[in-house]
Amino acid sequence: MWPLVDAVPAFRKAGVLGVAGMVYEPDLDLYLRQRAAVLTVAEGAGVFALAPERGEVAFDQVQLSVADADVEVWPFVITAAGELMVFADSSELEICETGLGSDEPFAAFSVEGDVDGSLAFEVAMCAALSAGDGMVNGELPSPVTGVRSFGLLVSGVSEPGTEISVGWLAIGLSTVAAPLQQIHVSLVRAENSLSARSADSDDDASLTCLHVPRDDGTEVIVETGDAMGFTLAREQLGARAKLWIADFRLEHYVQQGPWIDPERLTYELVIDMLPIFVETGESPAPSDVHRRPHALQIWNGWADLEQQFYGLTWNNNLGLPDRDCDPDNPNGCARSAYFGGSWVGAGQTRVDQKPGLIAEALLAMGSDTCHEVFTVGQTLFSVANHAANARLLVEDYGVTHLIFSFSANEACRHHDMIYADNHCVSPQTPIHWRQGSNGADFVHAITRQPSFRPIRSSAGSH
Numbered sequence: 001m002w003p004l005v006d007a008v009p010a011f012r013k014a015g016v017l018g019v020a021g022m023v024y025e026p027d028l029d030l031y032l033r034q035r036a037a038v039l040t041v042a043e044g045a046g047v048f049a050l051a052p053e054r055g056e057v058a059f060d061q062v063q064l065s066v067a068d069a070d071v072e073v074w075p076f077v078i079t080a081a082g083e084l085m086v087f088a089d090s091s092e093l094e095i096c097e098t099g100l101g102s103d104e105p106f107a108a109f110s111v112e113g114d115v116d117g118s119l120a121f122e123v124a125m126c127a128a129l130s131a132g133d134g135m136v137n138g139e140l141p142s143p144v145t146g147v148r149s150f151g152l153l154v155s156g157v158s159e160p161g162t163e164i165s166v167g168w169l170a171i172g173l174s175t176v177a178a179p180l181q182q183i184h185v186s187l188v189r190a191e192n193s194l195s196a197r198s199a200d201s202d203d204d205a206s207l208t209c210l211h212v213p214r215d216d217g218t219e220v221i222v223e224t225g226d227a228m229g230f231t232l233a234r235e236q237l238g239a240r241a242k243l244w245i246a247d248f249r250l251e252h253y254v255q256q257g258p259w260i261d262p263e264r265l266t267y268e269l270v271i272d273m274l275p276i277f278v279e280t281g282e283s284p285a286p287s288d289v290h291r292r293p294h295a296l297q298i299w300n301g302w303a304d305l306e307q308q309f310y311g312l313t314w315n316n317n318l319g320l321p322d323r324d325c326d327p328d329n330p331n332g333c334a335r336s337a338y339f340g341g342s343w344v345g346a347g348q349t350r351v352d353q354k355p356g357l358i359a360e361a362l363l364a365m366g367s368d369t370c371h372e373v374f375t376v377g378q379t380l381f382s383v384a385n386h387a388a389n390a391r392l393l394v395e396d397y398g399v400t401h402l403i404f405s406f407s408a409n410e411a412c413r414h415h416d417m418i419y420a421d422n423h424c425v426s427p428q429t430p431i432h433w434r435q436g437s438n439g440a441d442f443v444h445a446i447t448r449q450p451s452f453r454p455i456r457s458s459a460g461s462h
Contacts, residue, residue: 003170007261011323014053014257021046021110049151051118060143065135065168072156080146084121087138096126186229214238217366237262291319299347333370340405345377
């Protein structure tokens, strides 16, 4: 089972979450579990989809539970083989087939291009939805292994602001039985872990400990005698949990993502220990870094360096590398904002491992209040230049705490001696280009006039 909508908000899933033409907001209960994904359609049509980080999953159906709405809601899936299947009510099949007949069908749902291959397909077809156990199902002709993306297509919206409440959306196997009381977590390709490849065999013991932080702030550690897997009772996981193996500085967690909904998962979970980021020894493909709302941002590093990472982020409705923001704050969450350059945007990390989302999950553990940490990852060369971003989030989105990171490179722009020490130039070097566009007074106010000392590391270090 690979859920997109369950008790865990979609932006904490392992993969690239794409939302275009609408705003997604989790509807949380008193225990901060997601009751439903609320999609507010801002235009005539939109798409809500996930391209899983690891798409090696067997499935033969798409499961959907959605509240009645006077719109067309079609679940879809694109298999690893490039087969696009869109499932619609039998009365809407003709409309579906007409839409798939266009050269770029996803363009009608506010999507630019093929989203780096995640929405690319070779063949397309429409099929009728069938009634299931409290939901509707889209049935594939036969089981397949591997998925590029899956999600929902929404159209037929008569007026902007239409809300659609999705209670469940997942791909899975129709032959899988109901959830068992015992959960087994197996390790795959453990020989590729850093611990297993090191010369010191003593550190291999980390592979025999499964860390289980729970959303009430407590943690369970499950030990086993070998590196093949772990068995634990479902109640040990609590309402939501994170299952991970410590491998030096890497976290290896189950394929569905760092946080899971134990109640709805139905079969054995897998932790794949093969590193996601590998050195290719080749120059990276061109990056596409921009601030267009609801568009994919690709950062592959600099063209004159060897390819090491592959970073994908779907920009939100503000054009920032983060999830969508709802000004109304329907869940009444405490809101903070994290401002800075590339180290804040973390363009070469996994989507669910962005600093803001990690902080948000940690703040939520054991808390009776939900927390939202907005990520404003823009290289603006000065803390002062974030004044407009800060004002927008405070005035329009109710952010109450502002976190500004201050790098060595930025410090150079506000203190003569730091600049002189780092660049081996005279302190009298003109500094007009180093001052923030909003003036030094703003910088002094938010940094509480720190006492500087020369920084001898490279100016661009994070």
